[in-house]
Amino acid sequence: MPERKTSKLVLEPAQRTALVNTQRRLLLRGGLSLGGLAMLSGCNLQDGDTFDKVLWAMSRWNDKVQAWLFNDNKLAPTYSASDITKPFPFNAFYPEYNVPEIDLSDYQLDVSGMVADKKPWTLEHLRRLPQASQITRLICIEGWSAVGQWGGVPLKTFLQHIGADLNARYVGFKCADRYYSSIDMATALHPQTILALDFGGEALPPDFGNPLRLRVPTKLGFKNPKHIMAIFVTNTYPGGYWEDQGYNWFSGI
Ligand SMILES: Nc1nc2c(c(=O)[nH]1)N[C@H]1C(S)=C(S)[C@@H](COP(=O)(O)O)O[C@H]1N2
Ligand SMILES: [Mo]
Numbered sequence: 058m059p060e061r062k063t064s065k066l067v068l069e070p071a072q073r074t075a076l077v078n079t080q081r082r083l084l085l086r087g088g089l090s091l092g093g094l095a096m097l098s099g100c101n102l103q104d105g106d107t108f109d110k111v112l113w114a115m116s117r118w119n120d121k122v123q124a125w126l127f128n129d130n131k132l133a134p135t136y137s138a139s140d141i142t143k144p145f146p147f148n149a150f151y152p153e154y155n156v157p158e159i160d161l162s163d164y165q166l167d168v169s170g171m172v173a174d175k176k177p178w179t180l181e182h183l184r185r186l187p188q189a190s191q192i193t194r195l196i197c198i199e200g201w202s203a204v205g206q207w208g209g210v211p212l213k214t215f216l217q218h219i220g221a222d223l224n225a226r227y228v229g230f231k232c233a234d235r236y237y238s239s240i241d242m243a244t245a246l247h248p249q250t251i252l253a254l255d256f257g258g259e260a261l262p263p264d265f266g267n268p269l270r271l272r273v274p275t276k277l278g279f280k281n282p283k284h285i286m287a288i289f290v291t292n293t294y295p296g297g298y299w300e301d302q303g304y305n306w307f308s309g310i
């Protein structure tokens with residue numbers, strides 16, 4: 058096994074300032090070395106690694122700390138019907154006219170990974186499971202937020218029905234539009250995390266993720282994948298569309 062080097066990185070002054078500030082924010086006050094950070098983040102950091110790679114490792118480390126601090130019962134605030142934002146903002150990595158067209162007649166949700174029952178689910182079948190509804194705030198990292206009402210199957214209920222290994226680390230989602238995302242198991246089992254079929258009391262319209270989206274009000278908007286086609290349970294870090302471009306994977310409580 059190659060020896061881990063823990064000596065200092067060579068950084069530009071501006072990078073140094075940014076790194077020092079990030080370290081402060083990430084509670085790295087205890088004087089964690091590059092090697093120590095490498096061990097905690099699971100990244101193989103070496104002398105001469107780029108600034109981006111070090112920041113990325115720190116973000117992974119931060120995710121871990123947040124998961125340790127995560128409290129199952131911590132609930133996102135809920136609102137009343139009069140607080141609902143109208144019209145509700147649309148957001149995706151493409152403009153509204155490119156929203157995917159999904160043929161509902163042959164739609165099925167695929168299930169794979171660490172689950173006992175891998176049979177695909179129809180929408181009718183999903184609607185026969187117990188349903189929950191919430192009025193919560195969706196917060197987009199781009200600087201806007203909006204209150205909406207979503208209804209559907211609590212993800213915990215769904216995971217129990219498919220015999221998912223609830224000790225697995227991640228639940229991942231693949232969408233009809235190349236989007237993908239993933240959440241930690243604690244978040245998947247959180248009482249407010251739902252597989253939403255309805256928006257504002259009606260079946261999800263195309264703009265807002267028909268026929269199925271994840272609604273997880275304890276996380277930022279980009280952790281709420283729309284147009285879900287497949288769900289998988291895994292111990293292998295699945296990343297996400299924005300997560301893999303540097304957005305913090307945990308992004309919430
Ligand atoms: N499939 C898919 N899901 C997605 C996105 C996307 O581009 N494709 N964008 C995410 C982002 S960044 C946000 S803020 C929310 C926006 O949801 P809304 O259109 O219901 O407001 O969806 C998330 N889920
Ligand atoms: Mo977003």
